[in-house]
Amino acid sequence: DGGITQSPKYLFRKEGQNVTLSCEQNLNHDAMYWYRQDPGQGLRLIYYSQIVNDFQKGDIAEGYSVSREKKESFPLTVTSAQKNPTAFYLCASSETPAAYNEQFFGPGTRLTVL
Amino acid sequence: EDQVTQSPEALRLQEGESSSLNCSYTVSGLRGLFWYRQDPGKGPEFLFTLYSAGEEKEKERLKATLTKKESFLHITAPKPEDSATYLCAVQAPAGGTSYGKLTFGQGTILTVHP
Numbered sequence: 001d002g003g004i005t006q007s008p009k010y011l012f013r014k015e016g017q018n019v020t021l022s023c024e025q026n027l028n029h030d031a032m033y034w035y036r037q038d039p040g041q042g043l044r045l046i047y048y049s050q051i052v053n054d055f056q057k058g059d060i061a062e063g064y065s066v067s068r069e070k071k072e073s074f075p076l077t078v079t080s081a082q083k084n085p086t087a088f089y090l091c092a093s094s095e096t097p098a099a100y101n102e103q104f105f106g107p108g109t110r111l112t113v114l
Numbered sequence: 115e116d117q118v119t120q121s122p123e124a125l126r127l128q129e130g131e132s133s134s135l136n137c138s139y140t141v142s143g144l145r146g147l148f149w150y151r152q153d154p155g156k157g158p159e160f161l162f163t164l165y166s167a168g169e170e171k172e173k174e175r176l177k178a179t180l181t182k183k184e185s186f187l188h189i190t191a192p193k194p195e196d197s198a199t200y201l202c203a204v205q206a207p208a209g210g211t212s213y214g215k216l217t218f219g220q221g222t223i224l225t226v227h228p
Binding site: 004006040041042043044045048058090092102103104105106107108110 | 118123146148150155156157158159160163201203215216217218219220221
C-alpha cells in the first residue's frame with residue numbers, strides 16, 4: 001500500500017540533545033513537508049522540499065534542520081537550539097508543490113522534552 | 115498574510131442532529147481550499163478540495179461548500195464515528211518564491227453523542 005510512514009511514534013528527548021524524526025513515502029511524490037502541531041493551534045510549516053537535494057524554510061524553521069538526499073525520504077532534526085520542541089510533528093507529501101495538489105499526511109511523531 | 119479562522123472551536127451534537135462548521139479565510143488569490151479530518155493522536159486525513167466559489171463536494175454525511183470568503187462543512191445526521199477535529203486550509207498561488215503553501219485554521223473539535 002502506498003503511504004507515508006513516520007518513526008518513531010513517540011520520542012523523548014533530554015534538554016540539550018538533538019533528535020531526528022524519520023519520514024518516508026512510497027507515493028512517488030516530488031514535494032515533502034514538515035509541520036508542527038500544538039494544542040489549540042493550526043499546523044505550522046517548518047520546512048518543505050520541492051525536489052531532491054533542495055529544501056526551503058517554512059514559517060518556524062529556527063532550531064530545526066532537514067535533508068532531502070532521496071526522493072522518498074525527508075528526515076527532520078530537532079536541535080538543542082529549538083527552545084520549545086515538545087509538540088506533535090507531522091510529515092506530508094504532495095504530487096508536486098504546485099497548487100491544486102492536496103497534501104497527504106503521515107501518522108505523526110509526538111516529541112516530549114524531559 | 116493569509117489567514118484562516120474556523121468556528122466554532124468545539125461543537126457537541128446528538129446523533130442525527132445536523133449542523134455546519136465554518137471556515138473563514140483571507141488570502142491573496144485562492145488556489146484551493148482543503149478540508150481534513152483528524153482523529154486524536156493521528157495525522158490529518160484528506161476529505162475535500164474546493165477551487166472556486168459555488169463549488170460543492172459530498173462524501174457520505176459530509177458536504178463542503180465554498181464562497182468567496184468562507185467555506186462550510188455540513189454534516190447531515192451525524193454518527194458518533196464522525197467525532198474528530200476538522201481542519202480547513204487554504205492554498206496560496208504557486209510560482210516564483212511561492213510554492214503553494216497551505217495555511218491551516220486551528221480546527222473545530224466535533225463530538226457526536228449517541
